[in-house]
Amino acid sequence: MNIKVLYFARIKESVNYSTEDLVLPTGVTTVTALKNHLAERGGTWATLFDGQQMVRAAINHELVENMAPISEGDEVAFFPPVTGG
Amino acid sequence: MNIKVLYFARIKESVNYSTEDLVLPTGVTTVTALKNHLAERGGTWATLFDGQQMVRAAINHELVENMAPISEGDEVAFFPPVTGG
Amino acid sequence: MSVRVQLEDFDVAAELRALRLASAEIGAVVSFVGQVRDINDGDDVQTLTLEHYPEMTTRALEKITQEAQSRWDIHDSLIIHRVGTLKPQDQIVLVAVTSQHRGEAFKACEFMMDYLKTQAPFWKKEATSQGERWVDAKLSDDEAQARWESE
Amino acid sequence: MSVRVQLEDFDVAAELRALRLASAEIGAVVSFVGQVRDINDGDDVQTLTLEHYPEMTTRALEKITQEAQSRWDIHDSLIIHRVGTLKPQDQIVLVAVTSQHRGEAFKACEFMMDYLKTQAPFWKKEATSQGERWVDAKLSDDEAQARWESE
Numbered sequence: 001m002n003i004k005v006l007y008f009a010r011i012k013e014s015v016n017y018s019t020e021d022l023v024l025p026t027g028v029t030t031v032t033a034l035k036n037h038l039a040e041r042g043g044t045w046a047t048l049f050d051g052q053q054m055v056r057a058a059i060n061h062e063l064v065e066n067m068a069p070i071s072e073g074d075e076v077a078f079f080p081p082v083t084g085g
Numbered sequence: 086m087n088i089k090v091l092y093f094a095r096i097k098e099s100v101n102y103s104t105e106d107l108v109l110p111t112g113v114t115t116v117t118a119l120k121n122h123l124a125e126r127g128g129t130w131a132t133l134f135d136g137q138q139m140v141r142a143a144i145n146h147e148l149v150e151n152m153a154p155i156s157e158g159d160e161v162a163f164f165p166p167v168t169g170g
Numbered sequence: 171m172s173v174r175v176q177l178e179d180f181d182v183a184a185e186l187r188a189l190r191l192a193s194a195e196i197g198a199v200v201s202f203v204g205q206v207r208d209i210n211d212g213d214d215v216q217t218l219t220l221e222h223y224p225e226m227t228t229r230a231l232e233k234i235t236q237e238a239q240s241r242w243d244i245h246d247s248l249i250i251h252r253v254g255t256l257k258p259q260d261q262i263v264l265v266a267v268t269s270q271h272r273g274e275a276f277k278a279c280e281f282m283m284d285y286l287k288t289q290a291p292f293w294k295k296e297a298t299s300q301g302e303r304w305v306d307a308k309l310s311d312d313e314a315q316a317r318w319e320s321e
Numbered sequence: 322m323s324v325r326v327q328l329e330d331f332d333v334a335a336e337l338r339a340l341r342l343a344s345a346e347i348g349a350v351v352s353f354v355g356q357v358r359d360i361n362d363g364d365d366v367q368t369l370t371l372e373h374y375p376e377m378t379t380r381a382l383e384k385i386t387q388e389a390q391s392r393w394d395i396h397d398s399l400i401i402h403r404v405g406t407l408k409p410q411d412q413i414v415l416v417a418v419t420s421q422h423r424g425e426a427f428k429a430c431e432f433m434m435d436y437l438k439t440q441a442p443f444w445k446k447e448a449t450s451q452g453e454r455w456v457d458a459k460l461s462d463d464e465a466q467a468r469w470e471s472e
Binding site: 181182183184186187190191194195196197198199200201202203204205206207208209258259261270271272273275276279280283310314 | 332333334335337338341342345346347348349350351352353354355356357358359360409410412421422423424426427430431434461465
């Protein structure tokens, strides 16, 4: 499954880039699974996505929970809790 | 006891004037007693002050309840419920 | 913490700007502007005339201001209320509150409006196509004020 | 029911005036203006930079607007949020709501701010004399939003 991943704010600075195209292995079909998949990269990725830090996700521009399913072609974004206003 | 009485809005229009100086008989020492005293004038006064209509009172520019005491030299105002804002 | 009662219109922008720029500790400015509606109780309103009790009005508005200040951590507040004859879409009243954080300013501003509606000696008379009439007080305003009594 | 995200400052007076004059049925205009504070968590703030997620931001603000509209009988609303680099006492955000009666406008305006704070994809980075840092989300904002969930 092909998806696009975006990173914002503190997370973008940690991973050093803002977007990447990913081909997901079979079985990685939820936000949680994607976080675990990214954590397997180790280092900064492990620190960010091991579940200790609060990382919010959006799929196709909608805030979603960790159980949300990911589909072919989705735009998945990861970011810290928002601080606007 | 000498006091000054002011009337506002609908009540002022009913009684046809906005202020009067009154010498109160002994015993008229509360807002309720003053309302009863004015109601004894009959006609419009009775209608206004017989307790059927909502008439608010202020003494010396402070909203007060019916039990409030009246003292020599007070400025007592009668008016309908307020409708500003 | 100022209150003004005046015949003239007021400039919301200038007032809010002055309040906001008074301190860089201010994070929130909440304001209420009331305007004259053209319909009330089903009739068209041509003009609205506000009478008040001058010696009492300022005092009542200052008491409301002080009460808000004692209840919430606000930086400053302003009440401007017009009197005299207004027409539909004229501004009647401005209440504005500044604070560090928004919760206090929202609460204080709504509190001040709710108290103004029930405690400040203003009375409205409408001229409609059916003639002139005094506006009746609304039970909903008493209820809005009563909410704060239990807080 | 419009939302705008922009680099430029906004003119509160012109915005409020346009909202208010849109209809003579409007009796109430409630607004919130946020400004950049010069102190946060004990340090002096020199500049504040707002990043956002453009494709999502507009959508999130429109959802907040629609939710407010479905909950209260309001006439219109406006959200303007700035992005880019701001300095202390710059305006960040305007939320304004018009309605016939004040209760609805007060509630809708505060609701919209509380949701904006927790749902709209903006992130603040401060430059202080101690260096740059991302601003942490506040638990109090989550709590402010949660109040509305049970209503």
